[in-house]
Amino acid sequence: MEFEMHRLSAQKILIDNRWEPGKSIVIKDGVIKDIVTFNPYTDKCLEGWLVPGFIDVQVNGGGGVLFNSDPTNNGVQTIMSAHRKFGTTSMLPTIITDTAETMRKAADAIALARSEDQNGIVGVHFEGPFLDTTKKGIHKEEFIRELSDEELDVITRKDIGKVLLTVAPDRIPPDVIKALVNQGIIISLGHSNATFEQVVMAIEAGATGFTHLFNAMSPLTSREPGMVGAAMNAKSAYAGIILDGEHVHPISAKLAIQAKGIDRIMLVTDAMPHVGSEASSLPFFDTNIERQDNRLTTPDGTLAGSCLNMASAIKYAYEQLGFPLHDCVDMATRVPATFLGLENSKGKIAKTFDADFVLLNDELLVSKVYKNGTLVHD
Numbered sequence: 001m002e003f004e005m006h007r008l009s010a011q012k013i014l015i016d017n018r019w020e021p022g023k024s025i026v027i028k029d030g031v032i033k034d035i036v037t038f039n040p041y042t043d044k045c046l047e048g049w050l051v052p053g054f055i056d057v058q059v060n061g062g063g064g065v066l067f068n069s070d071p072t073n074n075g076v077q078t079i080m081s082a083h084r085k086f087g088t089t090s091m092l093p094t095i096i097t098d099t100a101e102t103m104r105k106a107a108d109a110i111a112l113a114r115s116e117d118q119n120g121i122v123g124v125h126f127e128g129p130f131l132d133t134t135k136k137g138i139h140k141e142e143f144i145r146e147l148s149d150e151e152l153d154v155i156t157r158k159d160i161g162k163v164l165l166t167v168a169p170d171r172i173p174p175d176v177i178k179a180l181v182n183q184g185i186i187i188s189l190g191h192s193n194a195t196f197e198q199v200v201m202a203i204e205a206g207a208t209g210f211t212h213l214f215n216a217m218s219p220l221t222s223r224e225p226g227m228v229g230a231a232m233n234a235k236s237a238y239a240g241i242i243l244d245g246e247h248v249h250p251i252s253a254k255l256a257i258q259a260k261g262i263d264r265i266m267l268v269t270d271a272m273p274h275v276g277s278e279a280s281s282l283p284f285f286d287t288n289i290e291r292q293d294n295r296l297t298t299p300d301g302t303l304a305g306s307c308l309n310m311a312s313a314i315k316y317a318y319e320q321l322g323f324p325l326h327d328c329v330d331m332a333t334r335v336p337a338t339f340l341g342l343e344n345s346k347g348k349i350a351k352t353f354d355a356d357f358v359l360l361n362d363e364l365l366v367s368k369v370y371k372n373g374t375l376v377h378d
């Protein structure tokens with residue numbers, strides 16, 4: 001597709017970790033062609049903070065749709081557009097533990113969505129099914145299982161973009177992790193009661209991520225650092241964190257970010273279909289997930305993902321945890337882009353990068369979203 005060259009400017013633009021006033025972004029063919037001095041005669045300066053489009057590596061649903069229940073291109077597009085209103089321009093739709101058949105349908109949907117819309121759906125996250133039943137959370141125990149060729153055929157497909165696989169390191173041995181990483185799969189550790197040593201071995205085998213740090217993993221205690229301790233200690237590994245005020249205490253979140261550093265923490269939503277939907281109760285497998293304020297639970301009271309959107313996660317990090325705004329944005333842009341190996345095209349406002357932007361107002365609410373230079377939400 002050919003786009004005309006056009007320019008975009010805002011009061012403050014996040015460039016190289018600094019808020020730059022007086023700049024205009026030159027966009028051509030959906031990418032940033034140049035960053036030049038603002039021209040008051042030809043350029044219109046938008047009010048607010050212009051930041052890169054957000055990247056969310058864990059999105060179960062949105063707009064009333066759960067990806068597991070509607071693993072189709074239509075389902076993917078509904079989820080994407082629900083989250084786009086909150087600034088997410090790139091995501092990994094996430095399939096939680098389910099049958100091999102659902103995994104295959106999800107992969108087909110991702111492949112189709114990517115052929116039509118390369119830049120928004122950057123891949124897929126399979127959260128499970130190779131998990132530890134003792135930390136299953138809302139994952140269905142009946143579907144938690146060993147890795148077999150049936151799933152391997154799906155997760156090693158080459159037409160589905162980036163593949164993120166959450167595994168329990170006490171269920172998948174290091175040599176299998178190594179073989180998966182060699183096939184280009186990004187391994188994240190989670191839903192596991194693994195010991196510190198088991199986690200260290202998984203990281204040495206090539207795992208690079210932790211799925212929703214603190215939640216559904218063995219805790220940090222005095223004599224056993226557990227998965228949480230291993231995550232904090234693993235300087236090279238990235239950890240996703242759910243900053244909705246329900247999953248993680250603000251002090252725990254703050255300590256984790258300080259321990260790992262901004263460069264290794266990714267804000268994730270772990271969003272359920274409730275994001276971008278007015279419904280308070282939505283179906284989930286053979287039960288329902290109920291929303292009460294910002295908390296989602298199954299009828300037995302198990303915390304069931306979030307109704308968080310990425311703009312709110314950034315706002316929480318800034319207002320409740322007190323990190324500088326550019327760092328909060330980084331955790332939702334540059335850091336997940338680097339984790340996914342997209343650091344040369346996404347997550348920054350720089351020459352040759354994709355022209356995906358979010359304009360935030362003074363209350364840090366999303367006022368405009370641009371994808372490949374085109375206004376997609378206003």
Ligand SMILES: [Zn+2]
Nearest residue numbers: 127137212216
């Ligand atoms: Zn989970």
